[in-house]
Every structure is written in structure tokens, then in C-alpha cells.
Amino acid sequence: MSAPGGGVEFPDAWYLILASRLIPDLDGGFTVATLARARQLADAGREPLLLTLDPGRPENHAAHREEFARRGAIARADAMRNLFDEASSGVDGGAADWLRRAAHAGSVDESLEYRQVTDAMGRPVVDLPVIAEDPDWHTSAAPVGVRGADGSVVGVVDGFGELYRAWLDELVASLRAREDKPVVLICESRQLGELLARWRPEGVRLAHTIHIAHVLPPYTPDAPVNPLWERWFAVAGEFDAVLWPTPQQKRDVEQRFGAHSGYLVAANAAPRVLAEPAPVAGNRIVMLNRLAPVKRVDHAIRAWQSVHSVVPAATLEIWGDGVLRDDLQRLIEELGLTASVVLRGRNDAGPVVFDGAVAIVQSSAYEGQGLSTLEAMSRGCPVIAYDVPYGPQDQLEHGAGILVPDPGGRGDITGLAEAMIRMLTDRPGRDRMAAEALEVAHRFAPEAAAAALAAGIRHALR
Known part of the structure; x- marks a missing residue:
């Protein structure tokens, strides 16, 4: 339709x-x-x-x-x-009317630490229980304190779930009234x-x-x-x-x-797909992802030692930021790769970062779908990725790149290096995969x- x-x-x-x-x-x-x-x-x-x-x-x-x-x-x-x-929208201070109506009589749990949420004027509105170091904190029924205009707790709602549902009830009712x-x-x-x-x-x-x-x-x-x-x-x-x-x-x-x-x-x-791949400029391979353990960026850096020995003029650009940035920079320095591997930081330019690149490399342990690879393919940039669920397996089943085996979920740094060397040295093969990348990206068009x-x-x- x-x-x-x-x-x-x-x-x-x-x-x-x-x-x-x-x-x-x-x-x-x-x-x-x-x-x-x-x-x-x-x-x-x-x-x-x-x-x-x-x-x-x-x-x-x-x-x-x-x-x-x-x-x-x-x-x-x-x-x-x-x-x-919206909970802080009380006219004279305190919680909004919809939240006060949702609360029932009670008090906060004195045995717990609480985080106080205030409005734009610094007046207390809600007291949130701090369920420290518990991945199931969201399921807690610990009382959430609701404050009145005088700053005192006027009631509680039973946990985060009841708080969220109270807001959604208010939104749904207001929309359906319109x-x-x-x-x-x-x-x-x-x-x-x-x-x-x-x-x-x-x-x-x-x-x-x-x-x-x-x-x-x-x-x-x-x-x-x-x-x-x-x-x-x-x-x-x-x-x-x-x-x-x-x-x-x-x-x-x-x-x-x-x-x-x-x-x-x-x-x-995927973003809007280009009519044809951007011409290759230099010997640049790109990564774009969070610098987090699941992305295994260190695999690509370690593989680059072999790549650099075969194609000394090649460069690896790593875009993104995260908790491992300092560790990865130290690894680059320890391996003597500072001249050819660079951490670029956050990418504000969007998919154009892939224009002219030989390939994108993705070394994740798993993906939900793999948005950065779709962005790359929409620009005609081929993909090198570990054969992991759940994005690369679907995206590359009709070509557009190289899937590197990931035996036992441990990765294959040698295989990753060989794939990057192939992309850099087999230009006709790389160009064929670039054309396939555009075809695959059309399957994911907006x-x-x-x-x-x-x-x-x-x-x-x-």
C-alpha cells in the first residue's frame, strides 16, 4: 500500500x-x-x-x-x-497531578539508598530507589517516593514498572481523548x-x-x-x-x-543507496563501531601487523569511541602501528566516511543486525566481517564482501588479515564486491x- x-x-x-x-x-x-x-x-x-x-x-x-x-x-x-x-510539571512544585493520582499511601524504604529527582527549580519531585549492581533492578517493587508541593513524600508507587505504566496510562488517555x-x-x-x-x-x-x-x-x-x-x-x-x-x-x-x-x-x-560506488582513494580500510569488548577491535589491530607487512602504504581508520579507547591506543603503540592505524574518535559525518575506502572491517563477536555495514554497503564499500550472528551472515549471503570464519567464537586473526590483504591487492575482485554491496543495500533500502x-x-x- x-x-x-x-x-x-x-x-x-x-x-x-x-x-x-x-x-x-x-x-x-x-x-x-x-x-x-x-x-x-x-x-x-x-x-x-x-x-x-x-x-x-x-x-x-x-x-x-x-x-x-x-x-x-x-x-x-x-x-x-x-x-x-513530565513528572516534574507540578504547578506549585512537587510531582505532576497524574503521578500523585497514581501514588498510594506509604513511605520509602529506609534500608535503601535513594536518588532524588528535582524539577528545573531544584525542588524535589521523585525519590528513586538505587538497586545497585543488580541487572534486574528494573523489576524491583521497591517503593518510589512521590513528593508534594511542600517537598514531603505524599505517597509511593510500587517500583519502576508501576511508575512507567502510570505515565503511559496518562499519555494513552490524553491521546485517545483527542x-x-x-x-x-x-x-x-x-x-x-x-x-x-x-x-x-x-x-x-x-x-x-x-x-x-x-x-x-x-x-x-x-x-x-x-x-x-x-x-x-x-x-x-x-x-x-x-x-x-x-x-x-x-x-x-x-x-x-x-x-x-x-x-x-x-x-x-540502510541509508539511501548511491547510484555507483565512490572511486577508491588510497589504501584505506575503515572500522566504525563502539570501542567496546564485544566489538573485538583488538583483533583488527593485531591482524594489521600482517597487513602492514604486505601493503605498507595501507591505513586502518577506526571510528568510534568507548571504554577501550586508551587500551586500544596502547596496543597500537606496543605493536609499532602508530603510522598506519589511527583512532579517529566519534564520526559526525555519517556514511560518507566510507567513500573511497577499500573496505569496512567488522570484528564483532555478535551483532543485532550491523548498521555500520549497511551504511558502508550503501556507499558501495565492501565488507570484511567475522561469520557471526546475526547481521553479517544475512547481509553477505549474496556477496558484497568476505565472511571470515569465527571458530568457537574465538575469532581468526590470521583469516581477518588475509581477507584485508585480499581486498587491498585484488582490485578487480574488490570492485566486483563493491557493485554487489550496492545491490545488497537496495534490499535494505528505507x-x-x-x-x-x-x-x-x-x-x-x-
């Missing part, structure tokens, strides 16, 4: 996109994919509300919204809203999905997106399930639609846990991604 202007038509509904946080240049592909979904809806005339739950300062949230709007990542800054900004039509909530977070799976006010449908792999090393279909996912799988059948980013992950999940009519594939979109998202939403509404 097409909308006016040739785009994809989405059902007539109110749309909410819920994420734990959305901060510029943080959380990598999660933020990119979430905002891209919002733009697909906005471009089709169904502008969603983007909802976040991080208890930061109102001025910081405003700065995030303005920056996303400046970049064109969201249509309007006021389409992005935060729970704690126009009585369905509300589609797209949940972008596993933790939030666990808390909302059985929350279902009148007229609400819940679609849940997936961003990462659900298994532990060696990331094979029969590998141990990440314990953080076990509770999610227990409630997965409650969602009206679950949108998996790759066909392989959907197949693996269904073979292991059983089929579900609401399981659909809705890949994240229109295709939007059509899959719309199909998932139609299923949820049925």
Missing part, C-alpha cells in the same frame, strides 16, 4: 516509541535504529511521540532533543518527551518489554523490536541463552508483534522456543524497511 507521494502507508493510529534513553552519539546502533523508525513514521504522516525514561536533568533532555532535531534525526524537538520532565483511535506502542527495550508485556489499556497494541543477539558465546543457535533474556522469553507470547532484525535470528528463536504468529522480520534500514515495519504494525492491530 502506498501513501501520497509514493511512500509506505501506515495504519491510522497514535504511535508511541518507547526507549530507556536516547542521547546523541550514545548506544550506537540502538539509537540510530530507534530514531530511524520514528522518521519512517513521521515521513509517512504518522509522527510518533518518542518517549524516554532516563532521569537526567530537564536542560540535558532539551539539549538532546534540539541536537537530534538539528541533525534531522527527529522531525520536531517537541515530539520527544521524557517521563521525569481522537478515539488505536495506540501502537513500539517498545525498543527488552527490560521495558518485560514490564509492559501484560499492560494493555483499552485500544493499545504492543509491538516489540529486537536489537541484539539473545545467546551467549559461542553465539551459535544452540548456545546458552543469555540469562537476561529468560524472563523476556517467558512473556514474549504476550506481544502483539515481535520484529526481529534478521531472518536467521527469527528462525533460531522459533526452532528453540516455538513458532509465534506475531514473530516477523523487520530489518533496520522503503523496504518501512514496508516491513508497516506490515508488523498491521499485524499487531489485527
Whole structure:
């Protein structure tokens, strides 16, 4: 179905996109994919509300919204809203009326440490329990303190889940009062999905997106399930639609846990695809990812020793930032590679960073889908990647690059080096893969991604 202007038509509904946080240049592909979904809806005339739950300062949230709007990542800054900004909207101080109504009599737990959230004038609004070093903190029913205009605790809500649901209840009620039509909530977070799976006010449908792999090393279909996912799988059948980013992950999940009519594939979109690859300029290979352990950037750096000995003029550009930046810089220096390997830091230029590059290399232990490789392919840049779930296996099944074996989830640094040397020295082969990259990227074009998202939403509404 097409909308006016040739785009994809989405059902007539109110749309909410819920994420734990959305901060510029943080959380990598999660933020990119979430905002891209919002733009697909906005471009089709169904502008969603983007909802976040991080208890930061109102001025910081405003700065995030303005920056996303400046970049064109969201249509309007006021389409992005935060729970704690709105909880702090009491006219005379204290929590907003909707939160006070949701609270019941009680007091905070004196045995716990609490973090106090204040409004823009510094007046206390909410007391959040600090559940330190517990990956299941979001499931705690520890009382959340709700403060009145005089600054005293006037009641509590039972845990983060009840706090989140109280805000969503208010939003849903206000939207449906304006126009009585369905509300589609797209949940972008596993933790939030666990808390909302059985929350279902009148007229609400819940679609849940997936961003990462659900298994532990060696990331094979029969590998141990990440314990953080076990509770999610227990409630997965409650969602009206679950949108998996790759066909392989959907197949693996269904073979292991059983089929579900609401399981659909809705890949994240590549950027607009170039008509032809950019000409190669020099002998530059690029990486673009967080500098985090799961990305195994050290594998690419260690492999570069062999690459440099064969192609001394080649360079490895590593774009991105993260906790391992200092460690990786030390490794580059220890291996004597400072002249040919450089950490470029955050990339603000977008996919044009791949223009003229010989290839992108991805050495991750796993991917949810692999947005940086899609960005590279949209520019005609071939991919070198470990053969890991769940992005590279699907993206490169029809060419466009080289899959390097990842035996036992340990990686193959020698194989990674050989693939990079091949790209650098076999220019006809590299150019053939560049053309294939554009063909593959068309399968992930924005229109295709939007059509899959719309199909998932139609299923949820049925």
C-alpha cells in the first residue's frame, strides 16, 4: 500500500516509541535504529511521540532533543518527551497531578539508598530507589517516593514498572481523548518489554523490536541463552508483534522456543543507496563501531601487523569511541602501528566516511543486525566481517564482501588479515564486491524497511 507521494502507508493510529534513553552519539546502533523508525513514521504522516525514561536533568533532555532535531534525526524537538520532565510539571512544585493520582499511601524504604529527582527549580519531585549492581533492578517493587508541593513524600508507587505504566496510562488517555483511535506502542527495550508485556489499556497494541543477539558465546543457535533474556522469553507470547532484525535470528528463536504468529522480520534500514560506488582513494580500510569488548577491535589491530607487512602504504581508520579507547591506543603503540592505524574518535559525518575506502572491517563477536555495514554497503564499500550472528551472515549471503570464519567464537586473526590483504591487492575482485554491496543495500533500502515495519504494525492491530 502506498501513501501520497509514493511512500509506505501506515495504519491510522497514535504511535508511541518507547526507549530507556536516547542521547546523541550514545548506544550506537540502538539509537540510530530507534530514531530511524520514528522518521519512517513521521515521513509517512504518522509522527510518533518518542518517549524516554532516563532521569537526567530537564536542560540535558532539551539539549538532546534540539541536537537530534538539528541533525534531522527527529522531525520536531517537541515530539520527544521524557517521563521525569513530565513528572516534574507540578504547578506549585512537587510531582505532576497524574503521578500523585497514581501514588498510594506509604513511605520509602529506609534500608535503601535513594536518588532524588528535582524539577528545573531544584525542588524535589521523585525519590528513586538505587538497586545497585543488580541487572534486574528494573523489576524491583521497591517503593518510589512521590513528593508534594511542600517537598514531603505524599505517597509511593510500587517500583519502576508501576511508575512507567502510570505515565503511559496518562499519555494513552490524553491521546485517545483527542481522537478515539488505536495506540501502537513500539517498545525498543527488552527490560521495558518485560514490564509492559501484560499492560494493555483499552485500544493499545504492543509491538516489540529486537536489537541484539539473545545467546551467549559461542553465539551459535544452540548456545546458552543469555540469562537476561529468560524472563523476556517467558512473556514474549504476550506481544502483539515481535520484529526481529534478521531472518536467521527469527528462525533460531522459533526452532528453540516455538513458532509465534506475531514473530516477523523487520530489518533496520540502510541509508539511501548511491547510484555507483565512490572511486577508491588510497589504501584505506575503515572500522566504525563502539570501542567496546564485544566489538573485538583488538583483533583488527593485531591482524594489521600482517597487513602492514604486505601493503605498507595501507591505513586502518577506526571510528568510534568507548571504554577501550586508551587500551586500544596502547596496543597500537606496543605493536609499532602508530603510522598506519589511527583512532579517529566519534564520526559526525555519517556514511560518507566510507567513500573511497577499500573496505569496512567488522570484528564483532555478535551483532543485532550491523548498521555500520549497511551504511558502508550503501556507499558501495565492501565488507570484511567475522561469520557471526546475526547481521553479517544475512547481509553477505549474496556477496558484497568476505565472511571470515569465527571458530568457537574465538575469532581468526590470521583469516581477518588475509581477507584485508585480499581486498587491498585484488582490485578487480574488490570492485566486483563493491557493485554487489550496492545491490545488497537496495534490499535494505528505507522503503523496504518501512514496508516491513508497516506490515508488523498491521499485524499487531489485527
